[in-house]
Amino acid sequence: MNRVILSIIFFLFSGTLLHGQDIITRRNGDYLRGIIKACDAYNVVIEDERGGEKIFKIKDVRDFFWNGDTYIVKTFFDAKKPEERFAKVLESGAVNLYAVGGSPTAQPSQRSTVRARPNIGVGMGTGGLGGGIGGSISFGGGRGSADDRPQPAPKTWYYVEKPGKNGVQSIPFAIVTPDAYKRAVKDILLLNLGDDPEIAAQINTSEAFDRKDVLALIKAYNTKHPSKQP
Numbered sequence: 001m002n003r004v005i006l007s008i009i010f011f012l013f014s015g016t017l018l019h020g021q022d023i024i025t026r027r028n029g030d031y032l033r034g035i036i037k038a039c040d041a042y043n044v045v046i047e048d049e050r051g052g053e054k055i056f057k058i059k060d061v062r063d064f065f066w067n068g069d070t071y072i073v074k075t076f077f078d079a080k081k082p083e084e085r086f087a088k089v090l091e092s093g094a095v096n097l098y099a100v101g102g103s104p105t106a107q108p109s110q111r112s113t114v115r116a117r118p119n120i121g122v123g124m125g126t127g128g129l130g131g132g133i134g135g136s137i138s139f140g141g142g143r144g145s146a147d148d149r150p151q152p153a154p155k156t157w158y159y160v161e162k163p164g165k166n167g168v169q170s171i172p173f174a175i176v177t178p179d180a181y182k183r184a185v186k187d188i189l190l191l192n193l194g195d196d197p198e199i200a201a202q203i204n205t206s207e208a209f210d211r212k213d214v215l216a217l218i219k220a221y222n223t224k225h226p227s228k229q230p
Contacts, residue, residue: 022046024056024064036066041085041100044071058084074098076159078170087159091215093222095192096163101156158211160218162192163227171214178208185209193221 022036024046034048042058063072064086074087087098158171171188175181186203194200199221206213 022064022066025062026056026060027062036064039064039066039071039086044086058086061086074100074159074161074168076100076168090158091218091222093227094162094225095218095221096161097215097218098159098161098168099156100159158214160188160192160214166191173211182208185214189214189217193217196221196224199224 023031023033024036024044025031032046032048032054034046036044036046037053038045043055044061044064045053045055046064047053058073061073063070065071070089071086072089073084075082075084085100087100089096090099091097158173159168160171161168169188169192172181172184175184186206186209189203189209190200193203199217203217
């Protein structure tokens with residue numbers, strides 16, 4: 001009998017974990033636990049513990065925890081005017097690294113009035129440095145829908161921040177000319193990491209920088225220079 005009771009408790013507890021692994025914290029301090037199904041830079045969709053799906057706009061969200069990663073709201077200044085976007089935290093400390101994706105005009109379409117449950121298309125990778133928020137949230141119909149066609153991989157932007165120093169700055173991976181790309185990325189890295197002579201020397205002697213290189217440099221800097229931020 002005790003084994004049966006323990007098995008039931010374990011089953012119920014496991015189900016709670018599976019359906020409560022993701023959390024959205026709202027700006028009013030409330031939080032919602034469930035399974036996040038999709039997001040872009042401005043919206044996030046979650047299936048709550050009752051099985052209902054809800055869309056939250058960025059103005060209502062403080063941060064969320066999805067599939068082991070943390071996403072926060074950051075203000076960026078690379079558009080015509082400052083705007084808030086969801087940013088995946090790739091590295092944090094004395095220097096922060098963020099990934100942001102999706103189009104500024106991307107918005108989730110409204111749920112269809114048809115009773116059939118829609119398919120949710122997610123234009124986002126959830127793991128590794130190449131993940132980040134990408135693409136818009138789309139609700140597709142049944143088989144044969146135009147939304148079922150393969151979608152292009154969403155573009156991901158990367159940003160570096162040295163809190164209290166240089167603000168949030170874009171890392172210009174998108175520059176086509178190799179020499180210009182190398183110089184632009186090097187200048188951004190030196191601005192934020194160059195006060196460490198050893199790391200500055202490594203940056204100056206590097207022939208190229210990919211996303212893994214940048215992440216490794218920032219991790220090394222944070223290890224040597226623990227953040228003094230509260």
